[in-house]
Each structure stands twice: as structure tokens, then as C-alpha cells.
Amino acid sequence: MTDYSFDTQQVHAGAEPDPATGARQVPIYQTTAYVFKDADHAARLFGLQEVGYIYSRLTNPTISALAARVAALEGGVGAVCCSSGHAAQIMALFPLMGPGLNIVASTRLYGGTITQFSQTMKRFGWSCTFVDFDDVAAIEAAVDDNTRAIFCESISNPGGYVTDLDAVGAVAAKVGLPLIVDNTLASPYLCNPIQHGATLVVHSATKYLTGNGTVTGGVIIDSGTFDWSASGKFPSLSAPEPAYHGLCFHQALGAMAFTFHSIAVGLRDLGMTMNPQGAHYTLMGIETLSLRMQKHVANATAVAKWLEADPRIEAVTYAGLESSPWHDRVARICPKGAGALFTVAVKGGYEACVKLVNDLKLFSHVANLGDARSLIIHPASTTHRQLTEEQQIKAGAAPNMVRLSIGIEDAADLIADLDQALSAATA
Ligand SMILES: *Cc1c(COP(=O)(O)O)cnc(C)c1O
Numbered sequence: 122m123t124d125y126s127f128d129t130q131q132v133h134a135g136a137e138p139d140p141a142t143g144a145r146q147v148p149i150y151q152t153t154a155y156v157f158k159d160a161d162h163a164a165r166l167f168g169l170q171e172v173g174y175i176y177s178r179l180t181n182p183t184i185s186a187l188a189a190r191v192a193a194l195e196g197g198v199g200a201v202c203c204s205s206g207h208a209a210q211i212m213a214l215f216p217l218m219g220p221g222l223n224i225v226a227s228t229r230l231y232g233g234t235i236t237q238f239s240q241t242m243k244r245f246g247w248s249c250t251f252v253d254f255d256d257v258a259a260i261e262a263a264v265d266d267n268t269r270a271i272f273c274e275s276i277s278n279p280g281g282y283v284t285d286l287d288a289v290g291a292v293a294a295k296v297g298l299p300l301i302v303d304n305t306l307a308s309p310y311l312c313n314p315i316q317h318g319a320t321l322v323v324h325s326a327t328k329y330l331t332g333n334g335t336v337t338g339g340v341i342i343d344s345g346t347f348d349w350s351a352s353g354k355f356p357s358l359s360a361p362e363p364a365y366h367g368l369c370f371h372q373a374l375g376a377m378a379f380t381f382h383s384i385a386v387g388l389r390d391l392g393m394t395m396n397p398q399g400a401h402y403t404l405m406g407i408e409t410l411s412l413r414m415q416k417h418v419a420n421a422t423a424v425a426k427w428l429e430a431d432p433r434i435e436a437v438t439y440a441g442l443e444s445s446p447w448h449d450r451v452a453r454i455c456p457k458g459a460g461a462l463f464t465v466a467v468k469g470g471y472e473a474c475v476k477l478v479n480d481l482k483l484f485s486h487v488a489n490l491g492d493a494r495s496l497i498i499h500p501a502s503t504t505h506r507q508l509t510e511e512q513q514i515k516a517g518a519a520p521n522m523v524r525l526s527i528g529i530e531d532a533a534d535l536i537a538d539l540d541q542a543l544s545a546a547t548a
Contacts (some may be wrong), residue, residue: 127194127310131410135189149183149401162451169368179388181395187404191330191340194309194407195322198294198345200379201388202338202400206305206325206395207237207261209339213301213321216357216382217269217371225263225516227254227273228361228497229282232505234303237510238272257288264296269354271298275297275314276306276455278490281438281463282517283447290318299347305329305491306462310414312455319349321379326399329492331406340385345376358382364390382476413493416529418458420495424525425530428465428539433547438517439463462490464500469547470521474499476546477523481532483538490526495535498524 125133136147155174157163166170174180184202192200203209214224226238228251252259254273273284273295279390285303293300299320304312308329314322325332327340341495349358349371358378361367364386388394388454418441425439440459451459467473477497478486484497484499488504498504500518513519527535 126413130193130482131190131310132408134193135186136404144428147183147186147401147404147425149397150177151397157318167364169203169373169381175182177397178392178394179384179399181400183404184395184400187395187400187407188340189457190404190407191309191324191326192342195304195342196313196315196344197322197342198376199402200342201380201383202326202395203388204393204395205337206303206327206339207233207324208326208391209323209341210234210237210303210384212339212387212391212393213323213341214247214270214434216379217299217355218245218247222246223248223250223265223270224270224272225250225260225268226250226271227277227284229254229277229284230250230272230306230519231278231303232500232508232518235272236507252402254284254289257285257292260289260292261296264298268296268298270301271296272301272303274303274306275312275518276440276460276462278306281440281447281448281459283440283459285450286312286314286317286319286454293318293320297352305458307455308410308414308460310411311418311457311460315346317454320344325491326395327399327402327489329414329417330410330412331403332491332493333402333406334487334492334494335491336402336406336472338395338399339393342454343376344381345379347379349378355384357386361388373405380421413529414458416463417461417527420529420532420535421461421527422458424527424535424539425463427536432466432542433543435466435521437463437465462524463527464517464522464524465513466519466521467523467543467546471501473546474521474523475502477542480542480545481538482542483534484542490524492526493529495528495530496526500524 163245166173188200188202226249250263252263300322302314302319304322305325305328322342324340347396359371370382374381413495422441425437428434484495487496505513505518
């Protein structure tokens with residue numbers, strides 16, 4: 122399957138005609154458990170000597186098809202689906218972390234991720250140091266003996282910032298730590314972080330992968346390239362795992378160690394499992410991923426250019442614009458486009474932003490992105506309101522900014538809607 126191009130793989134990877142019925146589309150296996158052939162078969166499945174289905178908290182054929190498809194599109198060796206993007210982040214860190222250990226993460230992240238990393242993680246005894254990922258020396262300086270991962274987003278929410286993954290990947294390789302990249306905003310069509318040095322890629326499948334605002338889901342993809350045994354820092358993967366009768370995952374499963382650990386221990390004990398119906402919707406969405414992303418990018422470019430030229434607008438952060446400081450990075454990191462999410466600074470500040478959001482007719486005011494529909498939100502009063510004003514500004518969510526997620530409608534209709542609402546908001 123890896124010989125085929127992206128457009129072919131997005132339709133076919135991970136899915137054969139159903140072996141039981143010949144069904145051409147991936148069936149929704151709406152079942153909790155699977156009958157063992159005999160007692161020996163059951164024992165072999167539980168011992169990981171044979172791969173198969175036991176219980177849907179661990180694996181399910183519909184969800185396995187989705188995992189295989191996303192792994193193929195990202196160029197990984199394996200993938201694990203989770204109940205949400207936030208679950209995928211915890212699940213990605215779980216085999217690497219323990220009390221007293223830390224990660225180093227970019228200051229430019231999804232607001233919910235900043236809260237998860239700066240607050241909730243502490244309950245596990247984990248911590249996070251946030252640094253500006255444009256300063257690679259600062260990333261290296263923030264790494265200490267207890268650091269177990271480096272984390273960033275390829276294209277970053279909400280500012281449309283593009284991370285120099287090549288530079289960050291080089292730092293991760295130098296310090297011998299896995300680089301985890303949240304590729305939600307780019308999707309595997311626009312960016313393949315593994316090609317730029319990522320060890321693990323995480324997705325909120327809630328967004329572009331599904332593409333129509335119907336599902337909450339997440340995926341972790343493993344590149345299979347990291348040597349979990351070299352440093353002795355990852356005993357869950359390299360040493361006998363007490364939570365799985367002393368199995369040495371890396372020794373026994375090689376490049377699939379992370380994937381199997383995430384299923385056999387992560388999903389088993391944390392239970393952040395995707396549901397088969399959700400996996401089905403995401404599989405449907407992925408069939409048109411490249412087509413949608415092309416239209417998202419074309420529309421975002423048209424709308425961003427129009428806004429940038431408008432006197433009612435102070436600034437537009439879209440990395441696809443010539444004026445963006447990240448424009449050169451787009452050519453290297455995501456050459457097919459800079460995604461479809463960006464922020465706009467509106468003259469008139471906080472008040473004008475609130476009016477604009479209220480006066481738009483076609484754009485929906487929602488806390489989501491990556492939908493076929495165009496969406497708008499005022500981060501400072503919603504998604505980023507848990508952050509301090511300093512954190513808001515660092516995250517690109519200042520009080521005078523609205524965030525647009527440009528959909529796949531007609532660009533002229535989107536521009537007309539923005540035009541009428543801006544007139545009302547700045548009158
Ligand atoms: C939405 C989002 C998440 C969280 O995903 P959920 O599916 O909502 O849990 C994480 N990272 C990014 C970049 C996101 O856009």
C-alpha cells in the first residue's frame with residue numbers, strides 16, 4: 122500500500138473487503154467482545170503471541186482500519202486511536218513519563234493543550250516547561266535529565282504559526298529525546314512531521330481528519346524510528362513492564378513497541394478508547410481529505426488576502442500570506458499550503474470582535490475548527506480565557522483577535538459575509 126500515492130491511500134489504506142461478508146466499505150463492528158476459537162487461542166492473544174481481537178477497549182476492526190489508514194498517510198509503522206485529541210496527547214506521553222519527569226513544549230499551542238500541560242499534568246507528578254520554539258538554543262537549555270519528550274504543533278492554533286520542525290527535530294535528535302508533533306491543523310496531506318524528525322505524531326481526529334464536525338476522536342502515530350532502549354530513560358518500553366507481566370516491549374516487538382504498549386497497557390488501563398461509530402465517520406472523512414484540504418487552503422488564501430487589504434483590519438496572521446514571517450517555512454514544512462486557520466486583529470479591539478462574531482451570518486460562532494463550514498471564535502473570551510493575558514498574547518490569542526477556520530464553501534460568499542459584519546462591527 123505504501124507504493125501508492127496519498128490520494129489512493131486515503132481511500133484504500135487499512136481496508137480490505139470485509140473477510141466475512143465481502144462488504145466493500147469498512148463495516149461498523151458494533152461489538153464489545155470477540156469469541157475465542159479455543160482456550161489456547163485466548164491465552165495466545167492475552168500473551169501477545171498472536172494478534173487478534175479480545176475486547177473493544179483494546180482493539181476493534183473498524184478502529185484498526187482507521188489506525189492503519191492514518192499510519193499509512195503519516196508514514197508511520199503503527200497508530201492507536203483514542204477518544205479525543207486530548208486523550209491522544211496523554212496516551213502519547215503515558216509510556217514515556219512518570220512522577221518527577223517533565224516535557225519541554227512550545228508556547229504556541231492549542232489553548233486546551235496549554236491548560237492540560239501546565240495544570241492537569243501536575244496531578245500525575247509530570248511537569249512542562251514552555252519555551253519559544255523559534256529559539257532552538259532555549260529548547261536545548263530547557264532539557265534536563267528528567268525530560269522525556271519535546272512537544273509542538275506543526276501549524277499552531279490559533280495564530281497560523283508554522284514550527285520549524287527540521288530545526289526542532291535536530292535538537293530532539295541531539296539530546297536523544299522523542300519529538301511529539303501535533304499535526305491536527307496541517308493534516309497529513311499538508312505536512313508529514315515524521316519526515317522532519319518527529320518520533321510520534323498526534324491528531325485531534327475531531328478536526329480535518331473527519332472534516333465535518335461530527336466526531337470527537339484522536340490518533341497517535343509512531344514513526345517506529347526511536348531507539349527506546351539506548352538511554353535507559355524509557356523503562357516502560359525497554360525494561361520488563363510490571364503492568365504487563367514483565368514483557369520487554371522494545372525487545373519483543375521492535376518498531377511496534379510503542380503501538381503495542383499503547384494498546385496493551387495504555388488503552389487497557391486508561392480506557393481512552395475510540396468508538397467504532399466515530400471511527401467509521403473519520404474513515405469516511407479521510408476518503409476526501411486531500412480534496413477538502415486543497416479547497417480549505419485556496420479559500421483561506423483568498424479570504425486572508427482580502428482581509429489583509431481591508432482598512433478595518435489591523436493584521437492577519439495567515440502563514441500562507443507573502444507578508445507572514447513564516448512564509449519561507451511554509452515552502453519547506455507544508456509546501457501544499459499553510460492550512461485554513463488564522464487570526465485577524467480587528468480595529469476597534471475587544472468590542473468590535475464581539476460584534477463581528479454576533480453579526481456574521483454564514484460563519485458559525487463555535488469552539489471548533491477544521492469543519493467543512495466556516496467557523497469563527499473570539500479566543501480571549503472563550504478557548505483561551507483560562508490563560509493569563511501574557512499567556513494569551515504568547516499563544517497568539519490577544520483580546521483584539523478573532524480566529525477564523527475557513528471552510529469549503531464559495532470564497533466569494535465568505536468574503537461578502539465578512540464584509541457586511543465588519544461594516545456593522547466597526548460602524
Ligand atoms: C482540538 C485540538 C486538540 C484537542 O482535540 P480534542 O479532539 O478536542 O480533544 C488538540 N490539539 C489541537 C491543535 C486541536 O486543534
